[in-house]
Amino acid sequence: MNAQTETLIAAAAIPFAVPTSRWDDAVAAKLGPAELLLYRSNLLGSDLTVTNFGGGNTSAKLEEMDPLTGEPVEVLWVKGSGGDIGSMKIDGFATLYQAKLLGLEAHYAGPQDDDKMVGFLPHCTFNLNCRAASIDTPLHSLLPFAHVDHVHPDAIIALAASSGGEAATKEIWGGRIGWLPWKRPGYTLGVMLRDFVKANPGVEGVMLAGHGIICWADSAKACYEHTVRLIADAAGYLNARLAEKPAFGGRKVAPNPDRAKIAADLMPRLRGFMTGARNKLGHFSDDAEALEFVGSVDFERLAALGTSCPDHFLRTKIAPLTLDPSRLQDDDYLARKIAGYRDLYAAYYERCKRPNSPAMRDSNPVVVLVPGVGRITFATDKTTARLAGEFYGNAINVMRGAEAIGDYIALDEQEAFDIEYWLLEEAKLQRMPAPRPLVGKIALVTGGAGGIGAASAARLLREGACVVLADRAADAVEDVRAGFARQFGNDVVRAAVCDVTDEAQVQAAFDVAAREFGGLDILVANAGIASSAPLEETTVDLWNRNYDVLAQGYFLTSRSAWPLMKRMKEQGGASVVFIGSKNGVAAATNASAYASAKAAANHLARCLALEGAPFGIRVNTVNPDAVIKGSKIWDGDWRKERAGAHGIDSGKELEEHYRQRSMLKRDVLPEDIAEAVYFLASDMSAKSTGNMINVDAGNAQAFTR
Known part of the structure; x- marks a missing residue:
């Protein structure tokens, strides 16, 4: 054993965060x-050392006027189904008559009635509250305490999912905290909990094996601080x-310093092999927890066991897919691993299905683990992919703690399937609204900080796409990204500083799309400049600048997009949209450099349509004209130059000139171009390639045929 290996194995395990009261x-x-x-709920839920996203529930029994x-x-206020206690508002609570809830036991004959009991909860609704009660409602209603918290932080589940957990619970709290064996959430668990508390009147909380902890107090503050103290203990x-031994048996594989680059190369290839109804979106994590786990001696053994907590399992599937880091360049290997996982999942479904089980769902892996690289998660939307990664991070923490005091215990396979x-x-899944048309799609928009670029990005985001904004103006593109993040959510938009004439910057921008989202489905090539000068005043520099940017x-x-898009042939293909110009098909006075460069780009699009067709890549062009409002090109010399070419004033006269020149006598706005971009990027134009759409309010000179 060399000195480096000894150092790695001796490295200290990542400790659990210890929460403190924030009341x-x-x-x-x-x-x-x-x-x-x-207030109590938000404090608990916003602290990830206390509970994970969407996890846990809180309640209070309050006096209300009927x-x-x-x-x-007496009314039970309890977190409603599907909510998140960290971000919920007051309308996130279900409200139910406590007396009616207690009366439901007359309908309960045993564990076989768990599902039936859920159907009675709406009949207990107080004051017509439309918020659905969660499956955990009986845990709160059947306990006689005014304030109840049920949370599942990593440190608690580590105890609950370990062979040494029950003994550790007794050692830590000396009998003040009880222990109940695993039972799926529902009315039966509520009855078990109530009966345990009756039989042990001095108990202050109960550990639920594999699930979490539930505790109580007489006031909101006391309940909150009791919960935090238990987690800290x-x-x-x-x-x-x-501190007594290295985590997961010690380290076997050190973090690869090029792991971000490896992820950018790997994710599009994995995504391309994941067939299904909708494209997948990826999320990459190389946090300390992931690297510690995937590089460990016990990694393969523990990964194969799957997760323990129902919250973790529902997000991450029965088990992750693990990859050999030495074979990541082998497409045949990756294809076999993905196909093999789907076969394993189908076999799991066949082993465990019930006569009335729903049809098998998507069998692709959610979590992919690579030693030295980290954790990659896939889902049909970016937020779900990110959350799946975070939940598996929680599972890693649980395994680390569970193994420190005994053997980690995962969910029984049949129990996992039944959940x-x-x-x-x-x-609940069937009640969810249909996804927007571009959910699962990844777009990159060059010139993303400009008028047409930003409008196109907004249109794609509105329909559910994830977007990388690429622009050479660092401050401007970050401002646009921040605005979109506020409007559409931070998960779905990224920014990359990119001068499209710089090969390295172009490739780096596409690496952002690959690493942050998993690949590319849509390219909007929009970055541009404009110049106007008579031929004799057109310098070689001016000529080259137009061709450098526009051609x-x-x-x-396109060249950087191509390998990413070719991966998507089996998933419906991809779409390239060039933002051309009326001047690309119609001659323009005093604009030979600009117009001919646009014409070159238009012809490039036709050539690429031929090359892309065998791979399902469609290439089309939108030709705008006189998009003045919101366009940065018109903020500079171009406005004066074009006004001079037409012999008019560069102020409002120019806009009126273009409006009157059009056949429809209408302004053309960035949003109008964005509509054409969306059409060509979406499946509405799935059978169109090599085409041009003029968005110019009508210009006979620019008719393409």
């Missing part, structure tokens, strides 16, 4: 009972054990 009495003093529940009788009545205990294909979960720039971006 602010000054804030709480201004809040009513329901608002205090929301709208029918006018009499005071668990984290401190595990950290002491982790994944639960009929109630299937009903060579389109060539370089």
Whole structure:
């Protein structure tokens, strides 16, 4: 064993974060009972050391005025189905008559009635609240306490998913926290919990094996601080054990310093092999947890076991796909690994399905783990892919802690299947709205900070695409990205500083699309300049500048897009949209450099349409004319130059000139060009390639035929 290996193996395990109270009495003093529940919930959910996204639920039993009788009545306020306690608002709580909830036991005859009991919850709704109650509602209603928290932070689940967890629970809390064996969430678990508390009146909380912890108190503040203390106790205990030995048996593979570049190369190839109804989007993580796990001695053994907590499992599937880092350049190997995973998933479905199970869902892997590189996750939208990665990060933490005190215990396969294909979960999936047309698509827009580029990006984002904005103006493109992030969400938009005449910058921009989203489906080649000068005043520099941006720039971006797009042949192909110009098909006075460069780009598009067709790559062109409003090209000398060419004033006269010159007498706006871009990028034009669409309000000189 060499010195480097000894150092790596001896490296300290990543410790669990230890939460502390963030309760602010000054804030709480201004809040009513329901608002205090929301405050407590948001504090818990916004701290990822306390619970993960969408995980956990909180409740309070509050006195309300019955709208029918006018009499005071006890109402259970509990986090509604599908909510996230960290970001929810007051309308995220379900409200139910507590007396009616307690009366539901008359309908319960045993564990076989769990699903039936869920159907009774809407009948207990208070004040016509439309928020659906979650499956965990009985855990709160059947306990006699005013305030109840149920959370599943990593440190707690590490105890709950370890063969040494029950003994550790007794050692940490000396009997103040009880232990219940694994039981799927539902009414039966609520009954088990209530009966345990009755039999152990001094208990302050209960560990639910494989699931999390539930605890209670008489006030919102006391309940919050009790929850935080319990998590801190668990984290401190595990950290002491982790300090005694390296995590996961020690390190076997060191992080690769080129892992970001490797991910950018690997993700599009994996994505291309993932067949299905919709394209996949990827998310890459090389955080410390992922690198520690995938580089460890015990990595393969533990990865094969899958996850333990239902929340983790629903996001990450039965198990991850693991890859040999020495074979990442072998497409045959990658194709076999993806196909093999689908076969394994189908076999799992066949082994575990019930007579009434829903049809098998997507069998592609969600989580892909690569030693030395990190964790890659795939889903049909970027947010889900990111969250899947975060949940598997939680699972890694759980495995680390569980192995520190015993053996990690994953979900039983049949239990896992029954959760994944639960009929109630299937009903929830069926109620989800249809995805927008471009969900699962990845676009890159050059000149993304300009008027046409930004408008095109906005149109694609509105229809569900993920977009990389590429522009040489660093501050401007970041401003546009930030605005889109506020409007559409941070997950779906990225920015890359890119001069389309610079080969290295162009390739780096496409690497961003590959690494951040998984590849490319749509290229909008839009970056441009404009110049106007009589032939005798057209310098070689001016001529070259036009050709560098408008011809060579389109060539370089297409060339970098090509290998990414060829990967998508089996997933419906890809689309390239060139932003041309009326001047690319119609001669223009005093604009020989600009017009001929645009014509070159238009012909390049036709050539690429021929080359791309065998790979399902469509290449089409939008020819705008006189897009003045919102266009940065018209902010400079181009406006004066074109006004001079037409012998008019460069102010409002120029806009009126172009409007009147058009056959339809209408302005052409960036948003108009964006509509044509969307049409050509989408499946609405799936059978169109090598075409041009003029968006110029009508110009007979520019008719393409």
